[in-house]
Amino acid sequence: xxxxxxxxxxxxxxxxxxxxxxxxxxxxxxxxxxxxxxxxxxxxxxxxxxxxxxxxxxxxxxxxxxxxxxxxxxxxxxxxxxxxxxxxxxxxxxxxxxxxxxxxxxxxxxxxxxxxxxxxxxxxxxxxxxxxxxxx
Amino acid sequence: xxxxxxxxxxxxxxxxxxxxxxxxxxxxxxxxxxxxxxxxxxxxxxxxxxxxxxxxxxxxxxxxxxxxxxxxxxxxxxxxxxxxxxxxxxxxxxxxxxxxxxxxxxxxxxxxxxxxxxxxxxxxxxxxxxxxxxxxxxxxxxxxxxxxxxxxxxxxxxxxxxxxxxxxxxxxxxxxxxxxxxxxxxxxxxxxxxxxxxxxxxxxxxxxxxxxxxxxxxxxxxxxxxxxxxxxxxxxxxxxxxxxxxxxxxxxxxxxxxxxxxxxxxxxxxxxxxxxxxxxxxxxxxxxxxxxxxxxxxxxxxxxxxxxxxxxxxxxxxxxxxxxxxxxxxxxxxxxxxxxxxxxxxxxxxxxxxxxxxxxxxxxxxxxxxxxxxxxxxxxxxxxxxxxxxxxxxxxxxxxxxxxxxxxxxxxxxxxxxxxxxxxxxxxxxxxxxxxxxxxxxxxxxxxxxxxxxxxxxxxxxxxxxxxxxxxxxxxxxxxxxxxxxxxxxxxxxxxxxxxxxxxxxxxxxxxxxxxxxxxxxxxxxxxxxxxxxxxxxxxxxxxxxx
Amino acid sequence: xxxxxxxxxxxxxxxxxxxxxxxxxxxxxxxxxxxxxxxxxxxxxxxxxxxxxxxxxxxxxxxxxxxxxxxxxxxxxxxxxxxxxxxxxxxxxxxxxxxxxxxxxxxxxxxxxxxxxxxxxxxxxxxxxxxxxxxxxxxxxxxxxxxxxxxxxxxxxxxxxxxxxxxxxxxxxxxxxxxxxxxx
Numbered sequence: 030x031x032x033x034x035x036x037x038x039x040x041x042x043x044x045x046x047x048x049x050x051x052x053x054x055x056x057x058x059x060x061x062x063x064x065x066x067x068x069x070x071x072x073x074x075x076x077x078x079x080x081x082x083x084x085x086x087x088x089x090x091x092x093x094x095x096x097x098x099x100x101x102x103x104x105x106x107x108x109x110x111x112x113x114x115x116x117x118x119x120x121x122x123x124x125x126x127x128x129x130x131x132x133x134x135x136x137x138x139x140x141x142x143x144x145x146x147x148x149x150x151x152x153x154x155x156x157x158x159x160x161x162x163x164x165x
Numbered sequence: 166x167x168x169x170x171x172x173x174x175x176x177x178x179x180x181x182x183x184x185x186x187x188x189x190x191x192x193x194x195x196x197x198x199x200x201x202x203x204x205x206x207x208x209x210x211x212x213x214x215x216x217x218x219x220x221x222x223x224x225x226x227x228x229x230x231x232x233x234x235x236x237x238x239x240x241x242x243x244x245x246x247x248x249x250x251x252x253x254x255x256x257x258x259x260x261x262x263x264x265x266x267x268x269x270x271x272x273x274x275x276x277x278x279x280x281x282x283x284x285x286x287x288x289x290x291x292x293x294x295x296x297x298x299x300x301x302x303x304x305x306x307x308x309x310x311x312x313x314x315x316x317x318x319x320x321x322x323x324x325x326x327x328x329x330x331x332x333x334x335x336x337x338x339x340x341x342x343x344x345x346x347x348x349x350x351x352x353x354x355x356x357x358x359x360x361x362x363x364x365x366x367x368x369x370x371x372x373x374x375x376x377x378x379x380x381x382x383x384x385x386x387x388x389x390x391x392x393x394x395x396x397x398x399x400x401x402x403x404x405x406x407x408x409x410x411x412x413x414x415x416x417x418x419x420x421x422x423x424x425x426x427x428x429x430x431x432x433x434x435x436x437x438x439x440x441x442x443x444x445x446x447x448x449x450x451x452x453x454x455x456x457x458x459x460x461x462x463x464x465x466x467x468x469x470x471x472x473x474x475x476x477x478x479x480x481x482x483x484x485x486x487x488x489x490x491x492x493x494x495x496x497x498x499x500x501x502x503x504x505x506x507x508x509x510x511x512x513x514x515x516x517x518x519x520x521x522x523x524x525x526x527x528x529x530x531x532x533x534x535x536x537x538x539x540x541x542x543x544x545x546x547x548x549x550x551x552x553x554x555x556x557x558x559x560x561x562x563x564x565x566x567x568x569x570x571x572x573x574x575x576x577x578x579x580x581x582x583x584x585x586x587x588x589x590x591x592x593x594x595x596x597x598x599x600x601x602x603x604x605x606x607x608x609x610x611x612x613x614x615x616x617x618x619x620x621x622x623x624x625x626x627x628x629x630x631x632x633x634x635x636x637x638x639x640x641x642x643x644x645x646x647x648x649x650x651x652x653x654x655x656x657x658x659x660x661x662x663x664x665x666x667x668x669x670x671x672x673x674x675x676x677x678x679x680x681x682x683x684x685x686x687x688x689x690x691x692x693x694x695x696x697x698x699x700x701x702x703x704x705x706x707x708x709x710x711x712x
Numbered sequence: 713x714x715x716x717x718x719x720x721x722x723x724x725x726x727x728x729x730x731x732x733x734x735x736x737x738x739x740x741x742x743x744x745x746x747x748x749x750x751x752x753x754x755x756x757x758x759x760x761x762x763x764x765x766x767x768x769x770x771x772x773x774x775x776x777x778x779x780x781x782x783x784x785x786x787x788x789x790x791x792x793x794x795x796x797x798x799x800x801x802x803x804x805x806x807x808x809x810x811x812x813x814x815x816x817x818x819x820x821x822x823x824x825x826x827x828x829x830x831x832x833x834x835x836x837x838x839x840x841x842x843x844x845x846x847x848x849x850x851x852x853x854x855x856x857x858x859x860x861x862x863x864x865x866x867x868x869x870x871x872x873x874x875x876x877x878x879x880x881x882x883x884x885x886x887x888x889x890x891x892x893x894x895x896x
Contacts, residue, residue, distance in 0.1 A: 043708070070677065070679070070680045071715055071716040071721050071722075071723060072629055072680070072715030072716065072718065072721050072722065073629045073631060073640050073715065073718070073720075073721065073722060073884070073887050073891075074628075074629025074630050074631050074640070074679040074680050074722060075630065075631050075632060075678070075679040075680075075722055076679070076722065076723060077677035077678050077679050077680050079677070103708065104673065104707075104708055105673065105675050105708065106672075106673065106708050108672045108682075109714040109715055109716055110627045110642065110644055110672070110682075110714075110715060111627065111642045111644070111713075111714075111715060111891040111892075112627040112628070112629040112640055112641075112642050112680075112715055112891070113627050113629055113680045113682070113715050114714055114715040114716030115675070115680075116716060137670065137708070142670060142671075142672050143714075144625070144627065144644045144645075144672040144682070145644050145714075146644070146645070146668075148668075149625070149644060149645035149646070149647060149668065150643075150644075150645065150646050151622070151646055151647055151648040152620060152622045152646040152647075152648045152651075153646075154643070154646075155620065155687075155689040155697070155699070629715075631722055631884075633726075633762055633880060634757065634761060634762045634808065634809050634834065636757055636758075636880070637786065638884065640884075640888075642891075
């Protein structure tokens with residue numbers, strides 16, 4: 030199976046329209062062809078994921094090409110920190126066949142929020158004022 | 166004010182309710198038993214007093230029983246012109262393992278003595294010589310602690326849930342039990358501690374101390390053995406030395422060894438003590454010059470003085486809770502007029518994630534239960550603190566003792582922290598947006614002058630949880646601490662407000678199963694050589710970007 | 713370094729295939745067969761028990777076998793109702809963290825899987841079922857895993873010893889070291 034997801038571009042502001050085209054070629058016509066707009070996390074913790082929107086293509090052929098159109102969700106924006114990256118993606122699922130995935134960026138001004146900005150650490154970590162003043 | 170709360174589902178509440186329900190059920194069960202006991206005692210106080218003549222009296226003994234001794238009396242009395250005899254010493258005569266205590270009871274009841282008895286007017290054939298004291302009524306407080314904890318816990322669990330549903334989040338937080346409940350709870354602890362101290366520890370300790378000045382008297386050991394007591398908890402042992410001695414020409418018998426006796430699991434210590442008193446040997450006993458039935462083989466005090474810590478800990482914990490409830494802030498009405506109307510969606514005092522009182526309550530309960538269990542354990546294994554346990558035992562015991570000491574230190578810490586100034590924060594909007602102005606006003610109540618420095622800042626952190634096998638790891642990383650106020654002047658610290666424009670690009674609050682972005686407003690006040698003020702208020706930052 | 717670029721992020725660590733010196737799938741299958749199709753993978757925390765079990769699950773599924781995989785929660789003394797329903801199978805049952813089960817829970821697991829074609833559990837100590845494999849750990853193993861994740865040759869012995877052979881903790885420490893490199 031070969032498949033491609035071709036969005037117009039990979040950067041979107043919340044609320045913007047995400048459109049493009051998907052195409053696939055497989056040995057048999059898939060029973061199910063679905064394109065999902067979803068987010069997932071990468072990083073030190075277990076993966077969380079949630080689908081925001083999905084489009085099912087009717088009567089998929091073994092070799093096919095379809096257009097898609099989604100609205101970029103307002104929340105959550107894509108972000109990256111030391112422990113967590115939240116990534117938006119489009120995933121084409123063909124059954125039988127498998128799936129392919131293309132990452133997008135959905136965030137303010139079409140950028141991923143960076144959450145490890147040194148300028149934001151204006152206050153040092155509260156220090157122990159004495160042996161007694163440990164932090165709760 | 167919008168606050169992100171951790172979910173507390175029905176299952177969770179039911180679980181907590183079950184936990185407190187067990188407390189409540191146990192408390193009610195034992196409360197019922199004790200109330201029944203007290204009621205029976207109370208009935209005898211309605212019985213009529215009349216004169217009685219003692220026909221015979223002796224110390225009854227049932228060998229082989231754990232409590233073999235009891236007063237055996239027979240007396241004659243008259244009621245409405247008719248003569249009766251009775252052999253009931255009390256309504257519920259108790260058997261004892263202390264021969265001297267029984268002998269003391271009957272020493273004033275020699276045959277021919279005219280004394281007072283109490284007749285049941287509904288059944289004149291029933292009469293007793295002694296009514297039980299009201300001391301047992303005090304012990305009702307013990308199951309009452311369980312009832313208060315259990316009932317209060319269940320009420321708090323469901324009341325808190327109702328509040329969360331029915332009240333706006335800006336409503337100030339009250340204690341789960343309310344001030345009256347907290348006072349009652351603390352009061353029960355103080356009363357139990359005081360009762361134990363006054364009725365149990367102090368008399369025993371005073372007697373132990375006084376016994377060093379009692380009269381040395383020769384005695385003859387009649388029998389000596391290590392007595393074993395078996396029950397569902399296992400076998401415990403006690404020193405059982407029966408001896409006779411003579412005071413003013415009258416012979417007395419006793420089996421008292423030391424003031425704070427009792428049985429415990431250690432055998433060797435008792436066997437060593439018994440070896441020193443073989444049957445038939447002549448030894449010295451110590452007789453109270455004011456009461457020849459009051460006697461000991463081993464005078465003085467030792468480790469048992471540590472028992473005084475138990476009632477003291479109860480009293481300290483109770484006093485702390487009561488004092489804290491006195492300081493608890495009164496409920497206040499919402500204040501929002503001072504804030505710019507344009508940005509106000511909802512405002513009110515923020516709630517700290519954990520109140521100092523709740524912290525104290527939690528650590529106190531833990532410390533009392535933990536140290537109680539460890540104390541009983543140590544008492545049993547050290548022959549009632551009569552001897553030092555072995556090195557192996559000390560090594561084994563050390564971690565438990567350290568945890569107990571840590572818990573006590575925690576109680577002290579939380580008690581001290583209760584004296585800290587309490588902060589009430591209010592912010593301009595329930596939801597923060599990047600690039601907007603954030604207006605925070607605060608009021609510190611209490612001894613603000615003790616604060617050396619006060620910092621108020623907005624903190625953002627990532628939290629990621631990873632589970633593999635049976636292990637679960639949660640990592641936290643603070644990525645933002647945005648300063649709102651940093652003050653060192655008492656007047657400025659006591660009350661003030663600050664307006665700050667947030668950076669135009671901030672990650673929003675986010676909570677998935679394993680990954681979270683959490684924003685909190687933090688108040689940190691430094692106090693020299695004292696627990697710092699550390700309050701945390703969870704808030705919501707929404708996504709957006711402002712240039 | 714951004715979380716998404718960290719070579720020690722959870723998805724990469726979880727994707728590492730199980731390995732150990734002298735480990736051989738065929739020998740493992742033979743040992744399980746010799747034990748009557750019911751056996752335990754044993755080893756301390758962070759030695760790869762779950763990784764081996766998940767790899768085994770995948771192999772069986774790839775072979776087309778009916779596979780039931782149950783992951784027990786911390787302090788789960790008894791099986792839950794849905795788990796009991798799942799165990800009424802003639803397929804192959806894999807249970808992660810069987811040491812969590814109490815005596816009754818273990819009896820229940822053995823009883824309910826009586827008709828299953830096989831049962832493999834992971835556990836910290838031997839005893840529940842015949843041990844078919846004990847997961848070893850070594851500094852060399854950690855070196856190899858780090859090489860696969862980063863492509864670099866690193867001497868990880870000190871980290872391995874610091875974490876007393878717990879490879880998982882060592883890899884998490886490497887995550888932090890990488891995360892601290894530069895700003896996201």
